[in-house]
Amino acid sequence: MAKQQVISPLPGTFYRKSAPDQPSYKEEGDQVAVGETIGLVEVMKSFHEIKSDFAGTVTKFLIDNEDAVMAGQALVEIDG
Amino acid sequence: MAIASLLIANRGEIAVRIIRAARDLGIRTVQVYSQADAESLAVQLADSAVEIGPPAAAKSYLNIEAVLAAARESGADAVHPGYGFLAENPGFADAVEAAGLIYVGPKGATIRLLGDKIAAREAASKAGVPTVPGSPDRIDDPAAALDLAARIGFPVLIKATAGGGGRGIRVAKDRTEFSRLAPLASAEAKAAFGDGGIYIEKLIQKARHIEIQVLGDGDRVVHFFERECSLQRRRQKVWEEAPAATLPGDMRRELCAAAVALAQSVNYRGAGTLEFLYDDDAKEFYFLEMNTRIQVEHPVTEFVTGIDLVREMIRIAQGEPLALRQEDIQLNGHAIECRINAEDPANDFMPAPGSVTALRVPGGPGVRFDSMLYPGCEIPPFYDSLLGKLIVWDNTRAGALRRLQGALSELEISGVSTTAPLHRALAADEDVRSANFHTRFLEQWLERNDISPA
CATH class of the missing domain: 3.40.50.20 (Rossmann fold)
Structure with a gap:
């Protein structure tokens, strides 16, 4: 199957969970559906949900939790 | 030292x-x-x-x-x-x-005390400073609750003790409604939060946000009069003034005295601000919280008192006693501050990080521009959107508004969207010009008015 990448439309800080005390939206190896949230990008203190454009298996997060991300940068790899 | x-x-x-x-x-x-x-x-x-x-x-x-x-x-x-x-x-x-x-700044223990909502309310009560009337804690007996609501005066808010973020809040406008809603609110709270505890608070329907600037040296406290910050969006201040244009003199004296009493009661050291809700119609004020730091909008106070608050707070930190007596601090003229944020007011205030390609900074008498900007600078997406503040002063509020309009027309920031167009529209609005506003004014105004891009 083809490897696909979810791209961040915004620059900012990437979070894999909705709050520090919550579990990650997705772990590597999890199944993901189209439209499912895979993380948040915080830009200037406002939070935007990042949803998967693809269905399949999460194979790799390319950005770590709380790391900086540029607009257009790939966040996660999905084997669909 | x-x-x-x-x-x-x-x-x-x-x-x-x-x-x-x-x-x-x-x-x-x-x-x-x-x-x-x-x-x-x-x-x-x-x-x-x-x-x-x-x-x-x-x-x-x-x-x-x-x-x-x-x-x-x-x-x-x-x-x-x-x-x-x-x-x-x-x-x-x-x-x-x-x-x-x-x-x-203040001692860690002071920051801790005033950062705790309940403890700060208690400190205020002890100092004789009014807080929003309500039940001091949860209230489980329906008859006692109705009694207290009637004493506080309708309308009241019925809040779930376990709620938060605006959830589990009901408004009761009279006794009948209270009797109907209180059990409902309790049952709802029980279902939603697993705890049916409720408490009640007076609903302040139309209030201004008025805050008092203080400086203390750990021994003595002086005030620098008030700022009005009623123009807010999502609880973020957008436009601030000093003094509050419509505040009667006797209320100004009472507010300032209350602020000094509370700050004095905790032997406050450094710069601090006591925030109040002020009800125009009832001529009553209620303490909200004390911010134990310098605030974004401090320059309007500096303009009307002629005192450099940041310099004074550093002097106090060096162990110098307060250099000012209360009578040295006089109100002079009127100042207005507009927060210039990297947000697009024409697109629901979408954050707008990016590169500033060109910049024209306003100037002239009574105009101050505190900012992080220079031509070519990058606005990173990682922090809040405040780029800078345009602050103007003149002898009168009408004069300050004219200067503000002139300065806003001089200001040009290219490359990123900013809230400058919002301020141009506000500066021309009749209600804003007559200081006819309250804390929910701006959000209602934004529903009626479109901001066209700069």
């Missing part, structure tokens, strides 16, 4: 502001910065700069260990927290002092 070298544990326009105040006192400045801020104006203007980590604030500006390491490495003997980030973190104030450094 005289400060020789001051570390600025902040960024953006307030870091620039603190550098300027320190420079006026002959103090060397050390600016900490994240990897996203290496080219920032504050880094350029400080005597030296130390990188403290990656862009994310949690890993740089909020990293206490990294800030303290920078202080050790640079030989700074004092730390100024600015506002936001670590500014109201009592653990940070304690850690700075434990490291043998001066913290420019």
Whole structure:
């Protein structure tokens, strides 16, 4: 199957969970559906949900939790 | 102890502001910065700069260990927290002092006390300062609740003790409605939060946000009159003035006396602001909270009193007694501040980081522009959207409004969207011009008015 990448439309800080005390939206190896949230990008203190454009298996997060991300940068790899 | 070298544990326009105040006192400045801020104006203007980590604030500006390491490495003997980030973190104030450094602000214990809503309310009551009337704690007996609601006066809010973020709140406008809603609210709270506890609070329907600036040296406290910050969006202040245009003189005296009494009761040291809701119709005010730091909107107070608040707070941190007597502080004229944020008011205030390609800064008498901007600067996406503040002063409010309109027409920021067009529209609005506003005015105004792009 083809490897696909979810791209961040915004620059900012990437979070894999909705709050520090919550579990990650997705772990590597999890199944993901189209439209499912895979993380948040915080830009200037406002939070935007990042949803998967693809269905399949999460194979790799390319950005770590709380790391900086540029607009257009790939966040996660999905084997669909 | 005289400060020789001051570390600025902040960024953006307030870091620039603190550098300027320190420079006026002959103090060397050390600016900490994240990897996203290496080219920032504050880094350029400080005597030296130390990188403290990656862009994310949690890993740089909020990293206490990294800030303290920078202080050790640079030989700074004092730390100024600015506002936001670590500014109201009592653990940070304690850690700075434990490291043998001066913290420019109150003691950690004072920050801790006033940061706790219940404790701050109690401190206010003890000092004789009114808080929003309500039940002091949860109230389970329906008859007692109705009794108390009637004593407070309708309308009242019925709130779930276990609720939060606006959830589990009902408004009762009379006894009948209260009797119907209180059991409902309790049952709902039980279902939603697993706890049916409710408490009641007076609904302040149309109030202004009025706050009093104080300075204390740990012994004596003086006030610098009020600011009005009623124009807010999502609880964020957008436009601030000093003094409050419609506040009667007797109420001004009462508010200032209440603020000094509360600050005095905790032996306040440093710059602080006591926030109140003020009900025009009832001529009553209620203490909300005390901010234990310098505030974004401090320049309007500096304009109408002629006193450099940031310089005074550094002097106090050096152990100098308050240089001012209350009678030295006089109100003169009127000042207005507009917050210039990197947000697009034509597109639901979408954050707008990016590169500033060109900049034209307004000037002339009574005009001040505190900002982090220079032509070509990058606005990183990692921090809040405040780029700077345009502050104007004139003898009268009408004059200040004219100056504001002139200054806003001079201001040009290219490359990123800003809230300047919102301020141009507000400065021309009849209600704003007659100070006919309250804390929910701006959100209602935004529903009626479209902001066309600059």
